[in-house]
Amino acid sequence: MAISIKQQFEELISVEYKSAIFSASQIAEKYNIKIYLIGGIVRDLILKNQIKDIDIAVEADAIEFANLLEKETDCEVIAIQENLRTAKVKFKNGVEIDFASTREETYTKSGVLPVAHNFGCSLEKDVKRRDFAINTLGLKLTGNDKFTLVDYFNGYKDILNKKIRILHDKSFIDDPSRIIRALKFKVRFDFEFEEQTFTLMQDYLNNVDKTMPLERIKSELKQYFSIQKKGLYNYLIETNAYKLISNNPIKEVDETTFQNEENLWFIYFVLLLVNGEYDERLNLASIEKKILLEVKEMLNRKTPNSNLEIYNEYIDKNDVSLNVYYVISKDKTVEKFLNALKQIKVLITGKDLIELGFIPSAYFNELFEKILKEKLEGKIQTREEELEFVKQFIKKEE
Ligand code: ATP
Numbered sequence: 001m002a003i004s005i006k007q008q009f010e011e012l013i014s015v016e017y018k019s020a021i022f023s024a025s026q027i028a029e030k031y032n033i034k035i036y037l038i039g040g041i042v043r044d045l046i047l048k049n050q051i052k053d054i055d056i057a058v059e060a061d062a063i064e065f066a067n068l069l070e071k072e073t074d075c076e077v078i079a080i081q082e083n084l085r086t087a088k089v090k091f092k093n094g095v096e097i098d099f100a101s102t103r104e105e106t107y108t109k110s111g112v113l114p115v116a117h118n119f120g121c122s123l124e125k126d127v128k129r130r131d132f133a134i135n136t137l138g139l140k141l142t143g144n145d146k147f148t149l150v151d152y153f154n155g156y157k158d159i160l161n162k163k164i165r166i167l168h169d170k171s172f173i174d175d176p177s178r179i180i181r182a183l184k185f186k187v188r189f190d191f192e193f194e195e196q197t198f199t200l201m202q203d204y205l206n207n208v209d210k211t212m213p214l215e216r217i218k219s220e221l222k223q224y225f226s227i228q229k230k231g232l233y234n235y236l237i238e239t240n241a242y243k244l245i246s247n248n249p250i251k252e253v254d255e256t257t258f259q260n261e262e263n264l265w266f267i268y269f270v271l272l273l274v275n276g277e278y279d280e281r282l283n284l285a286s287i288e289k290k291i292l293l294e295v296k297e298m299l300n301r302k303t304p305n306s307n308l309e310i311y312n313e314y315i316d317k318n319d320v321s322l323n324v325y326y327v328i329s330k331d332k333t334v335e336k337f338l339n340a341l342k343q344i345k346v347l348i349t350g351k352d353l354i355e356l357g358f359i360p361s362a363y364f365n366e367l368f369e370k371i372l373k374e375k376l377e378g379k380i381q382t383r384e385e386e387l388e389f390v391k392q393f394i395k396k397e398e
Contacts, residue, residue, distance in 0.1 A: 006147035020091040036138035062099040094284040102126035111212025177216035226267035294321035307376040337357035
């Protein structure tokens with residue numbers, strides 16, 4: 001029996017999006033083209049989740065369809081992607097919708113982007129290229145049975161049963177980044193892996209292709225690590241998914257030791273990579289490489305002792321480096337630096353020194369260092385105490 005999710009559509013889609021979708025449906029019907037809401041949005045409607053962006057599949061050429069929309073209604077094509085035959089359209093009320101031509105995909109090498117072909121094919125062929133059954137659902141936006149589901153892989157049942165299931169046995173070999181996507185959906189929705197899917201995932205992870213590019217895995221990991229939940233890192237270790245990118249990760253991470261939750265995804269990333277040799281396929285930005293190197297160095301050096309040593313050791317280090325190093329080592333000197341020493345500053349300026357009678361010279365820096373050392377050791381604190389302290393060096397200089 002056809003399942004309609006008109007009610008969820010009415011409740012969860014904004015008035016602006018509804019009006020844009022209505023225009024698109026009218027034009028599609030006029031030209032006898034079938035269009036569908038597709039993928040994540042249909043899944044999220046069924047789950048009654050908040051809707052972020054709208055993807056529409058066009059069973060024809062989406063760029064030509066977007067041009068028709070622009071010609072016949074009040075909207076503008078603002079971007080197109082020739083190779084994938086997709087178009088982004090901005091409607092008069094400000095909302096933007098992505099239109100994609102239905103297509104098939106063929107993988108030539110594991111982890112490498114597939115070759116797209118047969119644009120404008122049937123939706124049935126299009127959904128075969130997708131990752132999990134929960135993401136294959138279409139919602140008809142044209143014809144007499146508008147708002148009914150098109151469900152070629154029993155995705156509706158999987159959503160109700162909270163199951164993540166791949167569409168064919170080679171799915172993870174074609175695109176190993178789907179493993180991280182699977183974890184992302186599992187954690188985000190609190191779903192389970194279907195048995196065979198989990199087995200095939202483990203089979204792949206016992207046999208990871210070490211030559212595949214890592215771009216897609218990196219980008220999926222970034223999304224995974226951005227989920228606002230605890231336990232993401234340990235789950236990646238527990239399920240062996242770390243093997244996609246690391247041979248020897250830090251194994252157990254106590255998230256309560258994080259001193260700072262900014263750049264969380266990169267903190268996790270360094271924890272995965274810090275023990276191993278740098279892999280060129282990671283293609284890290286220079287700042288990211290620097291952080292990785294800083295953490296490695298800290299793990300291999302003697303712990304600083306005095307407050308001055310601690311200060312000098314950490315003051316120029318990146319915050320993320322300090323965080324990761326602390327999570328791994330629990331080194332109390334980092335805690336001391338972040339919570340106390342880092343805030344200590346010399347309050348007097350060169351002008352104050354001149355007023356005291358010093359002649360401007362490179363010696364000023366030495367004086368500031370002396371003051372800082374006294375402050376770090378807790379011997380002086382206020383500006384007045386700094387002035388008093390520095391006076392003793394006037395005589396020495398003369
Ligand atoms: P999110 O809510 O995280 O945005 P989404 O399902 O909308 O999830 P997207 O990454 O925007 O995910 O992808 C849109 C659709 O494209 C997915 O629903 C899925 O059908 C398909 N897709 C995305 N990545 C892959 C992949 N690696 N392999 C196969 N299909 C994919």
